[in-house]
Amino acid sequence: xxxxxxxxxxxxxxxxxxxxxxxxxxxxxxxxxxxxxxxxxxxxxxxxxxxxxxxxxxxxxxxxxxxxxxxxxxxxxxxxxxxxxxxxxxxxxxxxxxxxxxxxxxxxxxxxxxxxxxxxxxxxxxxxxxxxxxxxxxxxxxxxxxxxxxxxxxxxxxxxxxxxxxxxxxxxxxxxxxxxxxxxxxxxxxxxxxxxxxxxxxxxxxxxxxxxxxxxxxxxxxxxxxxxxxxxxxxxxxxxxxxxxxxxxxxxxxxxxxxxxxxxxxxxxxxxxxxxxxxxxxxxxxxxxxxxxxxxxxxxxxxxxxxxxxxxxxxxxxxxxxxxxxxxxxxxxxxxxxxxxxxxxxxxxxxxxxxxxxxxxxxxxxxxxxxxxxxxxxxxxxxxxxxxxxxxxxxxxxxxxxxxxxxxxxxxxxxxxxxxxxxxxxxxxxxxxxxxxxxxxxxxxxxxxxxxxxxxxxxxxxxxxxxxxxxxxxxxxxxxxxxxxxxxxxxxxxxxxxxxxxxxxxxxxxxxxxxxxxxxxxxxxxxxxxxxxxxxxxxxxxxxxxxxxxxxxxxxxxxxxxxxxxxxxxxxxxxxxxxxxxxxxxxxxxxxxxxxxxxxxxxxxxxxxxxxxxxxxxxxxxxxxxxxxxxxx
Amino acid sequence: xxxxxxxxxxxxxxxxxxxxxxxxxxxxxxxxxxxxxxxxxxxxxxxxxxxxxxxxxxxxxxxxxxxxxxxxxxxxxxxxxxxxxxxxxxxxxxxxxxxxxxxxxxxxxxxxxxxxxxxxxxxxxxxxxxxxxxxxxxxxxxxxxxxxxxxxxxxxxxxxxxxxxxxxxxxxxxxxxxxxxxxxxxxxxxxxxxxxxxxxxxxxxxxxxxxxxxxxxxxxxxxxxxxxxxxxxxxxxxxxxxxxxxxxxxxxxxxxxxxxxxxxxxxxxxxxxxxxxxxxxxxxxxxxxxxxxxxxxxxxxx
Numbered sequence: 011x012x013x014x015x016x017x018x019x020x021x022x023x024x025x026x027x028x029x030x031x032x033x034x035x036x037x038x039x040x041x042x043x044x045x046x047x048x049x050x051x052x053x054x055x056x057x058x059x060x061x062x063x064x065x066x067x068x069x070x071x072x073x074x075x076x077x078x079x080x081x082x083x084x085x086x087x088x089x090x091x092x093x094x095x096x097x098x099x100x101x102x103x104x105x106x107x108x109x110x111x112x113x114x115x116x117x118x119x120x121x122x123x124x125x126x127x128x129x130x131x132x133x134x135x136x137x138x139x140x141x142x143x144x145x146x147x148x149x150x151x152x153x154x155x156x157x158x159x160x161x162x163x164x165x166x167x168x169x170x171x172x173x174x175x176x177x178x179x180x181x182x183x184x185x186x187x188x189x190x191x192x193x194x195x196x197x198x199x200x201x202x203x204x205x206x207x208x209x210x211x212x213x214x215x216x217x218x219x220x221x222x223x224x225x226x227x228x229x230x231x232x233x234x235x236x237x238x239x240x241x242x243x244x245x246x247x248x249x250x251x252x253x254x255x256x257x258x259x260x261x262x263x264x265x266x267x268x269x270x271x272x273x274x275x276x277x278x279x280x281x282x283x284x285x286x287x288x289x290x291x292x293x294x295x296x297x298x299x300x301x302x303x304x305x306x307x308x309x310x311x312x313x314x315x316x317x318x319x320x321x322x323x324x325x326x327x328x329x330x331x332x333x334x335x336x337x338x339x340x341x342x343x344x345x346x347x348x349x350x351x352x353x354x355x356x357x358x359x360x361x362x363x364x365x366x367x368x369x370x371x372x373x374x375x376x377x378x379x380x381x382x383x384x385x386x387x388x389x390x391x392x393x394x395x396x397x398x399x400x401x402x403x404x405x406x407x408x409x410x411x412x413x414x415x416x417x418x419x420x421x422x423x424x425x426x427x428x429x430x431x432x433x434x435x436x437x438x439x440x441x442x443x444x445x446x447x448x449x450x451x452x453x454x455x456x457x458x459x460x461x462x463x464x465x466x467x468x469x470x471x472x473x474x475x476x477x478x479x480x481x482x483x484x485x486x487x488x489x490x491x492x493x494x495x496x497x498x499x500x501x502x503x504x505x506x507x508x509x510x511x512x513x514x515x516x517x518x519x520x521x522x523x524x525x526x527x528x529x530x531x532x533x534x535x536x537x538x539x540x541x542x543x544x545x546x547x548x549x550x551x552x553x554x555x556x557x558x559x560x561x562x563x564x565x566x567x568x569x570x571x572x573x574x575x576x577x578x579x580x581x582x583x584x585x586x587x588x589x590x591x592x593x594x595x596x597x598x599x600x601x602x603x604x605x606x607x608x609x610x611x612x613x614x615x616x617x618x619x620x621x622x623x624x625x626x627x628x629x630x631x632x633x634x635x636x637x638x639x640x641x642x643x
Numbered sequence: 644x645x646x647x648x649x650x651x652x653x654x655x656x657x658x659x660x661x662x663x664x665x666x667x668x669x670x671x672x673x674x675x676x677x678x679x680x681x682x683x684x685x686x687x688x689x690x691x692x693x694x695x696x697x698x699x700x701x702x703x704x705x706x707x708x709x710x711x712x713x714x715x716x717x718x719x720x721x722x723x724x725x726x727x728x729x730x731x732x733x734x735x736x737x738x739x740x741x742x743x744x745x746x747x748x749x750x751x752x753x754x755x756x757x758x759x760x761x762x763x764x765x766x767x768x769x770x771x772x773x774x775x776x777x778x779x780x781x782x783x784x785x786x787x788x789x790x791x792x793x794x795x796x797x798x799x800x801x802x803x804x805x806x807x808x809x810x811x812x813x814x815x816x817x818x819x820x821x822x823x824x825x826x827x828x829x830x831x832x833x834x835x836x837x838x839x840x841x842x843x844x845x846x847x848x849x850x851x852x853x854x855x856x857x858x859x860x861x862x863x864x865x866x867x868x869x870x871x872x873x874x875x876x877x878x879x880x881x882x883x884x885x886x887x888x889x890x891x892x893x894x895x896x897x898x899x900x901x902x903x904x905x906x907x908x909x910x911x912x913x914x915x916x917x918x919x920x921x922x923x924x925x926x927x928x929x930x931x932x933x934x935x936x937x938x939x940x941x942x943x944x945x
Binding site for chain 1: 728735737740741742750754867874907919920923924927
């Protein structure tokens with residue numbers, strides 16, 4: 011850090027502003043949370059008082075089932091909303107929960123609490139089976155294969171009618187009792203309500219923890235999230251189980267509420283009810299499933315649960331929500347409310363705090379710092395795509411602390427080589443050595459955790475999160491935070507969070523972002539700014555090597571200048587940097603050495619403080635339009 | 644005896660296969676041109692079965708007129724799907740694929756429910772379009788209806804395949820999906836191409852409904868199941884490949900034709916589900932699937 015404190019006064023001032031902005035942002039979040047908790051308590055009290063005004067077994071059964079539906083929707087929202095996995099099999103999960111709990115009670119005489127636990131286990135197992143293909147297929151394939159399971163369910167129930175009661179439904183479920191006391195209808199209703207509140211609390215804790223970042227990273231960053239040390243498929247499968255949990259519990263409770271289980275209750279219409287509820291309310295928001303389910307449940311109370319008008323309304327509701335309010339009602343309401351409070355306007359062109367650096371040219375490497383031994387090297391790396399020989403035997407090495415520019419014409423294999431180094435592409439031949447170990451064939455996340463960070467040509471950020479949070483995400487993969495501490499918000503998890511936040515703040519300061527950008531969603535910021543945030547995310551975990559893919563593309567002159575300064579500061583901290591870049595003045599200004607890639611081979615390698623070889627000179631002079639060749643996707 | 648049952652099951656299976664192939668190709672056509680997976684496609688097939696009854700039996704139209712009417716209505720339904728569920732979404736959301744999936748599911752479900760309101764909840768048998776007296780081949784009685792479905796199905800599939808492969812239409816579809824702006828620069832009106840794809844797919848789906856009506860009866864509750872069978876054919880065969888659609892359709896058709904003949908009919912759907920899941924887990928691209936659609940890379944992540 012001492013390297014950065016060249017202008018102590020200015021930095022201190024900036025730091026003050028950053029701290030102020032940070033406290034303000036934390037206060038905003040806390041206020042929002044308090045409002046949410048207050049609303050939740052009010053709703054809970056209101057719903058808890060229902061038994062005072064409306065009684066009767068039938069009424070309780072309907073209210074209980076409505077609560078179960080909301081609970082299942084809260085689970086579904088974890089998968090669809092927060093993780094972006096369009097799974098439509100939650101009706102099967104609920105059914106499995108209901109049948110497992112019901113059969114345990116009816117056939118084996120298992121007591122209420124254990125039958126419910128058994129139901130949850132059954133639901134989780136069914137959820138794992140139904141959503142398993144999600145590890146291999148995405149998008150509508152996943153939607154269809156999970157919806158397929160919903161159509162299969164009634165057949166399986168008939169085939170196993172000896173246990174499930176088949177078409178006639180499962181009867182004989184014992185009235186719920188606990189410690190010898192029979193739970194009356196209203197008690198079961200209150201228990202369901204409390205469990206719903208508990209599920210809501212756990213989910214709320216989870217999505218604000220590091221796991222919340224993991225889920226959103228899978229949704230918005232996808233396979234690229236491996237580059238920050240995450241394992242997307244492992245997270246996906248965890249989410250399937252997490253999302254199935256509430257639905258399984260809801261199903262088990264519904265079995266006791268109805269004292270009857272029938273496959274008809276868990277068909278396409280239930281799938282659609284849950285899906286429409288989540289989408290209408292706002293997928294990926296905490297209140298979404300509740301706001302969205304409320305009108306749908308109200309409608310079903312009005313026209314009756316078996317009316318065909320339910321299906322018309324659900325279908326039309328889903329269609330309209332997809333067309334009119336694609337993000338759902340909760341984000342709409344939130345935008346309305348935030349519009350009233352004056353937002354601190356930031357000029358997008360100047361998101362980075364100005365630093366009056368007297369643009370020092372390219373200080374010679376040896377005058378600036380000493381380079382260490384070789385840290386990353388490639389020998390004879392080959393890669394062929396179909397008939398295209400993208401890499402034809404690359405040999406190169408990078409020394410500890412070096413800032414290397416990788417240049418070359420379009421199609422020379424620069425991005426492919428970067429993908430090989432970061433593990434996204436496994437080379438056909440040759441090997442990669444990193445810190446005296448052969449890392450050829452290592453997974454992307456292994457390399458990331460070992461200290462090889464990277465950025466992408468198109469910045470891969472989570473748009474809805476703020477600048478600081480996006481930087482924080484760079485540390486999530488390095489923390490082994492468990493699900494239970496996160497859901498219960500144990501001190502351990504709070505400590506993880508504090509550690510992340512402090513490191514992110516430090517990086518935020520080091521990258522000299524304008525303080526007012528700290529608490530703003532990155533969606534509102536310019537492309538150039540997002541690139542620098544992505545570099546911050548890669549830098550926050552103190553990587554050994556940073557691989558940057560065209561960081562200066564699309565930046566204006568000032569932004570490029572700032573970016574160059576930040577990279578040199580990172581290099582001064584001892585981080586080795588390999589930067590792929592077309593902009594010749596930019597690489598000449600910041601780099602210690604250049605590597606020229608032509609036709610899949612390194613044809614030239616030179617330190618910039620020495621005279622440049624002929625070949626490199628020629629390339630640099632003849633590169634037709636070095637500043638406009640940015641559009642390469 | 645049991646051999647006869649299996650052969651009869653095979654014939655039924657091949658007839659169903661032709662239907663599933665038509666549905667699978669409808670899905671593919673729309674996806675190829677617009678990138679939309681049209682969940683409402685099953686609804687158009689269902690409407691086809693109902694129109695076969697209404698126009699053919701209640702109105703007494705001649706068979707060919709019914710077929711033409713069903714194709715026309717299917718094409719219109721396809722275009723309406725685009726205008727209602729796809730066109731309003733364009734340019735308004737972060738994820739076009741995600742939004743159109745939801746809007747077409749919504750449209751399909753609403754349309755299914757309205758069909759149930761209008762047509763009633765019961766399924767009604769549709770008389771066969773050709774003679775119902777079985778042709779005896781050896782000792783095996785073959786129902787001409789099934790043969791008709793197989794012949795027409797194969798004919799339609801081949802026609803589409805040849806049109807796509809041998810004419811400029813295929814290239815136009817491909818460039819419309821891969822590079823809409825480039826297509827416009829070439830003077831292609833991409834809106835027309837996309838509408839055309841929805842219309843052709845709608846017509847094919849309507850035809851599939853018309854053909855299958857005598858086998859499965861007219862009912863307002865068949866849409867999802869038919870769409871799922873079409874999807875299963877696509878998933879097994881491999882997405883975006885005509886050979887895949889044929890082979891996948893044949894596998895799904897034969898499974899659904901033979902299994903009920905030799906085992907408890909309730910087993911069919913669960914077995915098919917397990918087969919499709921196994922395919923997706925082991926080989927997500929299916930038997931003949933390319934990484935992308937018609938060689939495109941836009942949909943690599945399916």
